[in-house]
Amino acid sequence: MESPVPKTPLLTAAFIACCAAGASPARAQDEAATPYRSMGEIIEASSPSDWRRPDPANTLYLELDSGRVVIELAPGFAPRHVANIRTLAREAYWDGMSINRSQDNFVVQWGDPDGESDHPRSLGSADARLPAEFDRPSKGLAFHALPDPDGWAPQTGFAEGFPAARDPEEGRAWLAHCYGMVGAGRAMEADSSNGSELYVVTGQSPRQLDRNITVVGRVIEGIELLSVLPRGTGPLGFYEEAGQRVPIRAIRLASEVPDAERSAIEVLRSDTPLFDELVEARRNRRDEWYKRPAGHIDLCNVPLPTRKVEATQTP
Amino acid sequence: MESPVPKTPLLTAAFIACCAAGASPARAQDEAATPYRSMGEIIEASSPSDWRRPDPANTLYLELDSGRVVIELAPGFAPRHVANIRTLAREAYWDGMSINRSQDNFVVQWGDPDGESDHPRSLGSADARLPAEFDRPSKGLAFHALPDPDGWAPQTGFAEGFPAARDPEEGRAWLAHCYGMVGAGRAMEADSSNGSELYVVTGQSPRQLDRNITVVGRVIEGIELLSVLPRGTGPLGFYEEAGQRVPIRAIRLASEVPDAERSAIEVLRSDTPLFDELVEARRNRRDEWYKRPAGHIDLCNVPLPTRKVEATQTP
Numbered sequence: 001m002e003s004p005v006p007k008t009p010l011l012t013a014a015f016i017a018c019c020a021a022g023a024s025p026a027r028a029q030d031e032a033a034t035p036y037r038s039m040g041e042i043i044e045a046s047s048p049s050d051w052r053r054p055d056p057a058n059t060l061y062l063e064l065d066s067g068r069v070v071i072e073l074a075p076g077f078a079p080r081h082v083a084n085i086r087t088l089a090r091e092a093y094w095d096g097m098s099i100n101r102s103q104d105n106f107v108v109q110w111g112d113p114d115g116e117s118d119h120p121r122s123l124g125s126a127d128a129r130l131p132a133e134f135d136r137p138s139k140g141l142a143f144h145a146l147p148d149p150d151g152w153a154p155q156t157g158f159a160e161g162f163p164a165a166r167d168p169e170e171g172r173a174w175l176a177h178c179y180g181m182v183g184a185g186r187a188m189e190a191d192s193s194n195g196s197e198l199y200v201v202t203g204q205s206p207r208q209l210d211r212n213i214t215v216v217g218r219v220i221e222g223i224e225l226l227s228v229l230p231r232g233t234g235p236l237g238f239y240e241e242a243g244q245r246v247p248i249r250a251i252r253l254a255s256e257v258p259d260a261e262r263s264a265i266e267v268l269r270s271d272t273p274l275f276d277e278l279v280e281a282r283r284n285r286r287d288e289w290y291k292r293p294a295g296h297i298d299l300c301n302v303p304l305p306t307r308k309v310e311a312t313q314t315p
Numbered sequence: 316m317e318s319p320v321p322k323t324p325l326l327t328a329a330f331i332a333c334c335a336a337g338a339s340p341a342r343a344q345d346e347a348a349t350p351y352r353s354m355g356e357i358i359e360a361s362s363p364s365d366w367r368r369p370d371p372a373n374t375l376y377l378e379l380d381s382g383r384v385v386i387e388l389a390p391g392f393a394p395r396h397v398a399n400i401r402t403l404a405r406e407a408y409w410d411g412m413s414i415n416r417s418q419d420n421f422v423v424q425w426g427d428p429d430g431e432s433d434h435p436r437s438l439g440s441a442d443a444r445l446p447a448e449f450d451r452p453s454k455g456l457a458f459h460a461l462p463d464p465d466g467w468a469p470q471t472g473f474a475e476g477f478p479a480a481r482d483p484e485e486g487r488a489w490l491a492h493c494y495g496m497v498g499a500g501r502a503m504e505a506d507s508s509n510g511s512e513l514y515v516v517t518g519q520s521p522r523q524l525d526r527n528i529t530v531v532g533r534v535i536e537g538i539e540l541l542s543v544l545p546r547g548t549g550p551l552g553f554y555e556e557a558g559q560r561v562p563i564r565a566i567r568l569a570s571e572v573p574d575a576e577r578s579a580i581e582v583l584r585s586d587t588p589l590f591d592e593l594v595e596a597r598r599n600r601r602d603e604w605y606k607r608p609a610g611h612i613d614l615c616n617v618p619l620p621t622r623k624v625e626a627t628q629t630p
Contacts, residue, residue, distance in 0.1 A: 104539040105494050134606075148466050151611045179420050179519045188603055204494045204520060204616060208600065208609040224419040224546040231539040285523065288503055291449075294523040296466045301519060 034277075036286040042278050043268070043305055050274045051266040051307070052161065054220065056254035058082065060089060061263070062110075062222075063249040064099075069222035070254075070263050071182055076141070076160045077175050078133040078216045081184050084126045085195040085216060089253045091124040093196065098245035102229040103237025105203030109185060110248060111196055123196060132190040133214040135174035138166050143173060144271040146279065148296050152176075152207040156299040158270035162218055163299050165210060175215035178205045178300035182217045202227045205300040220306055221265055268305045278303075349592075351601040357593050358583070358620055365589045366581040366622070367476065369535065371569035373397065375404060376578070377425075377537075378564040379414075384537035385569075385578050386497055391456070391475045392490050393448040393531045396499050399441045400510040400531060404568045406439040408511065413560035417544040418552025420518030424500060425563060426511055438511060447505040448529040450489035453481050458488060459586040461594065463611050467491075467522040471614040473585035477533055478614050480525060490530035493520045493615035497532045517542045520615040535621055536580055583620045593618075 037045065054072040062069040075082040088094065094110070101109040112121045143166050145157035153165035159173060163181070166173040175181065181201045186193035193214055200219055219226070234240040254262050269275060279302060284293035352360065369387040377384040390397040403409065409425070416424040427436045458481050460472035468480035474488060478496070481488040490496065496516045501508035508529055515534055534541070549555040569577050584590060594617060599608035 104542055149464065150466065151463050151613060152609060190606055203518075206616070207613070208597070208605075208616070210609070211607045212605055227419055228543045228545055230543055282523070290523075290527055291505055292526045294467060294525070298466060298522070301521070301523070 037277065037281060038287060039278055039281055039303065039305075042274060042281060043307075046268070046274055050269055050272050052269050053264075053266050053309070054161075056257075056262065057086070058217075059254035060085070060217070061250075061252045061254060061257065062094075063251070064225055065247060065249065066225045067222060068263060069225055070220050070265060071217050072161070072220050072267070073217040074160060074162055074175060074215070077136055077162070077164075077173075078184070078214050080127075080130045081133055081193070081195045081214050081216045084130060085198075086253060087126040088123070088196055089251050090256060091126070092250065093121065093124060093126065094248050094251040097121070097248045099226075099229065099248065100232075100245050101199075101236065101238045102202070102226075102231050104231045106201075106206065106237065107199040108202050108226045108229055109197065109199040110246075111185065111198065113242070113245065115197070123194065126194065126196070128194055129191055130194050130214075132186075132193075134190070134211045135172040138168070138171050138173035141173050142271065144275075146297065146299060146302070148283070148298070150299060152210060158275075158302075161267055161270055161304070163302070163304075165299070174211050176205070176299055177201055177207050177209045177215065178218075179203070180219040180223050181215055182219060183209070184214045184216050186213055200226055205298075207300075218304075220267055220304075221263060264309045265306050266309050268307075270304065352592065352596060353602060354593055354596055354618065354620075357589060357596060358622075361583070361589055365584055365587050367584050368579075368581050368624070369476075369569075371572075371577065372401070373532075374569035375400070375532070376565075376567050376569060376572065377409075378566070379540055380562060380564065381540045382537060383578060384540050385535050385580060386532050387476070387535050387582070388532040389475060389477055389490060389530070392451055392477070392479075392488075393499070393529050395442075395445045396448055396508070396510045396529050396531045399445060400513075401568060402441040403438070403511055404566050405571060406441070407565065408436065408439060408441065409563050409566040412436070412563045414541075414544060414563065415547075415560050416514075416551065416553045417517070417541075417546050419546045421516075421521065421552065422514040423517050423541045423544055424512065424514040425561075426500065426513065428557070428560065430512070438509065441509065441511070443509055444506055445509050445529075447501075447508075449505070449526045450487040453483070453486050453488035456488050457586065459590075461612065461614060461617070463598070463613070465614060467525060473590075473617075476582055476585055476619070478617070478619075480614070489526050491520070491614055492516055492522050492524045492530065493533075494518070495534040495538050496530055497534060498524070499529045499531050501528055515541055520613075522615075533619075535582055535619075536578060579624045580621050581624050583622075585619065 058073040058075055060071040073082045099110040100113050114120055141159050143157055143159045145155055150156040155166040163176045163178045165176050179201055183199050184193040184195045185197035185199055231237055232239040239245050283297045284295055373388040373390055375386040388397045414425040415428050429435055456474050458472055458474045460470055465471040470481040478491045478493045480491050494516055498514050499508040499510045500512035500514055546552055547554040554560050598612045599610055
């Protein structure tokens with residue numbers, strides 16, 4: 001006799017997914033205080049003030065043949081690097097350059113492939129060397145802490161919309177190397193980066209890099225254009241042949257792009273009661289699929305939802 | 316005047332990489348007891364007994380047009396599922412089937428795309444439904460614990476070569492959803508999986524799935540053939556068109572493949588003093604690049620090195 005396959009092998013997928021709905025009313029009623037809402041329901045119920053629109057002057061468009069990657073810069077954490085990156089973008093430094101590295105479960109990286117040669121591309125009016133911006137004073141920084149412990153840092157949470165960590169005793173805060181975070185490659189010396197060589201985390205959060213390198217922002221759209229790039233077969237995932245490199249059409253500041261060509265994206269604010277509800281809904285999933293809610297979430301597992309909005313109306 | 320670019324923009328990359336060597340003798344001497352060795356140096360110094368060769372009877376070859384993905388099964392954790400998977404492989408269940416889903420920063424998944432239709436592929440002599448194998452008694456399991464705390468479980472470490480977690484109070488142990496781990500998709504009911512629908516973690520460790528689904532093994536080679544697959548644009552990363560699915564030539568047990576066609580792979584043992592040294596070298600990187608060793612490592616950041624060995628000699 002042939003045994004039937006389960007009736008919902010595809011639903012299978014649905015329910016190991018990030019945002020499956022399906023809150024069970026029966027279970028929800030068991031919970032005295034708060035009826036459970038899934039992430040989808042929480043977002044559905046959001047109001048306009050739960051969202052923020054990144055500043056176009058601190059938003060980069062990385063234009064590839066496959067589409068656009070949108071990066072939000074973090075001037076609150078790396079002001080000097082962000083200023084330099086803005087200069088480089090304004091002066092078209094990366095246009096016609098390439099992505100040179102894709103290392104599985106680690107990073108994708110771009111910059112001048114001839115940087116080590118005797119004919120590197122000119123940095124124009126950008127600085128060649130900047131002080132390290134590995135961390136910053138936590139004083140004056142609105143830090144929205146997560147409820148759970150973290151092994152890498154005394155405290156984790158969100159600051160200025162980015163996953164971050166904090167040491168209250170030292171009074172320092174820094175950006176955390178989660179999936180999609182963007183950093184400035186450097187050589188041996190702490191102050192050897194300038195933002196011209198950038199990498200994006202495309203694997204398990206390499207938090208050991210925190211406070212060892214300057215983090216400059218986060219990919220808020222289009223990460224899947226980077227994460228699928230063929231892995232380089234050279235050491236550290238570098239492409240061995242120039243022809244394998246992925247061309248960069250241009251990197252531009254959103255503020256330098258005509259309104260009509262901008263990607264109008266909003267990011268869910270990470271300092272609101274609605275966001276806290278979302279975090280709790282992910283800490284303890286109370287839908288029918290989950291049999292044992294974790295009661296925990298790691299910083300780099302917290303989703304930061306985005307949505308497209310209508311392009312700005314010009315009057 | 317043009318400012319020179321840093322002299323080592325490519326080295327930059329080298330030193331944010333996983334296994335950069337470059338231990339500083341000067342520093343190492345500062346450390347009284349143990350001279351520091353990098354991961355590369357530790358592996359270099361390994362002896363044959365530091366390595367193990369996965370059992371061919373519990374090794375799957377997923378054959379794609381792009382190459383072979385090697386999966387080590389975990390009968391110690393999911394005996395019923397592994398037995399069923401062996402039956403399915405032996406009966407060529409997946410041959411000519413496809414990978415149907417690739418969700419960014421989450422999973423790749425394969426199985427019968429017609430499973431929900433009225434003409435699913437026959438499971439042959441495999442069972443259609445199995446009891447959940449979400450965890451197992453920790454008694455009788457050699458568990459090699461990591462030194463650091465973990466937010467998701469009371470204890471983490473390695474068991475039978477796999478990343479795992481343990482609750483000493485409950486006396487239970489389970490496999491952890493790290494990058495490359497393989498699980499058996501299920502529907503709503505805990506006992507609705509049979510191993511015919513498999514997923515591989517290709518993003519930030521979704522540890523919330525631990526103890527909610529049966530984990531059956533780990534990709535030990537070829538994960539980069541899965542992690543680069545184009546992301547599906549349908550809900551949950553499913554491919555919307557049949558033509559987008561990635562063909563599976565075959566899934567076979569290594570033990571059913573002629574010796575000459577086997578991938579001879581050894582995995583570094585995770586229960587040796589050498590492995591402990593490797594973990595410590597990753598917890599506290601004492602090379603010149605790292606300015607602030609983390610003093611911590613998460614379970615899913617611990618590398619499990621593999622190496623190719625000469626094919627078995629037939630006499």
